[in-house]
Amino acid sequence: MSRILLLAWIRRIESSKQGRHIQLIGIGGTIGTALFVQIGSALTKGGPGSLFLAFTIWSTFILAINNCLSEMVTWIPIASPFVRFADRFVDPALGFCAGINFFVFEAMLIPFEVVAFNLVLQFWTDKIPIAAVITIVLVCYALLNLFAVGWYGESEFWLAVGKVVLAVGLMSFTFITMIGGNPLRDTYGFRNWDPSKVAGAPFAENIKTGSLGRFLGFLTCLIQASFTIAGPDYVSMTAGEAELPRRTLPRAFNSVFYRLTTFFVLGSLCIGIVVPYSDPDLLKALSDARPGAGSSPYVIAMARMQIPVLPHIVNALILTSIFSAGNSYVYCASRTCFGLALQGKMPKIFTRCTSNGVPIYSVTLTLAISLLAFLQVSNNAAVVLQWFVNLVTASQLLNYAIISFTYLKFYYGMQAQGIPREHLPHRSFWQPFCGCTTRSRARLLWRSWVGWTVFLPGNWDVPTFLFSYAMLGVAPVLFVFWKVFRRTTWQLAEDITFFVKEREQVDLYEDTYVADAPSSFFAKIGDFIFS
Structure with a gap:
């Protein structure tokens, strides 16, 4: 058994993740800044109709990724699954490319959250220097990841519960206030979708006029959706530590998709209901970060309805979720770097750990x-946020393209070797159609649409171009470098090995597994709700 699989087994024995942890990691890991704050930027450019349509369409893409990952991960639940699947089913060079890309993806989400933290903080005051806020947040992340990492698992679970409660609460707020449950007794319903009440609604024009402008508005919303909605990849990362993975993971994959769709599709609908896309406070909050205005559409709507206290509570909860998300990304990015170093894909120095098991140099590199969050000191916060959105979106789409291509190799490899699909612990539907369409859509969106405004006349901007298309140039270089450096072999369908020894270890583990009783009252509640 490889060293990294052995480490995963040790971690499973020490602190295995139950169904409630896995489901909340997939949901809570993606609910945060993008849903509560950044989504308002897309609303102003596409309107409520385009926003809702884009999020609905992108959910079908997540369904396809969900189907691809669920089959492979339940076949062999291992640590860093889609990186190691690319190694084994395609080419170790693609695994190296996937691993570095995922590390960049996780690491770049940290400065995004830090910039967003400062933006949301502006609701109360702009007297605190931006550099001071960034420094304090990063120091807190360093302390938490170096000295308090033992609290990470359970604390992140309950913080994820808090995010879910906040998301449900905001959707309930939308429904109650739209039917008149607000201090103004204003039954506004779908007024912000009505073109007679809000000019240009529900499909707003962006940059150009007419049908082209409305399409460009929709395109902006689709890019926002591709950045915002995720989940299956987060669930797959828990595979190496899951209790009874072949029973737990299928349920987790299925439930995460439906719950994410509920949160993000309904969330995008609610955003377009509570505030008009042309709201001046929303436009100014995103561009100027004015104190008192708030940067979340929900906070702006509450203030407009003259609801006391609640805007401060919601803004504080959003601020907490942003901080939690950033801390989570520090943990995930540093452990990704650590795992890559164990596999020889990063310098050996990143495998060194402190006495309590913290990969000190991996954490240092991540921090x-x-x-990069200090870019906000000399640039507008909204601009810097968009830079990170573009970079993270490009990395995420590349990751999805690699996953779908790896799945196709997995699918046709099983066919070539006569392994019936009935042997799979979990069989998803619409295969291999999901794998084919996912790869095509990810490549098209990544290559053509992310950062597309930079190519319009008079819009050329070097930072925007680099943040949008850097990975497009870096990914092939990484692949070629590793292939030449290690002289890797492209796997033919009939030569693929399907983790036979590792599968035997999983079978032995599940056959001899004895479940522990929940250790606390709250753990019992969590198991009851999410089992």
């Missing part, structure tokens, strides 16, 4: 990348 060093987070210093």
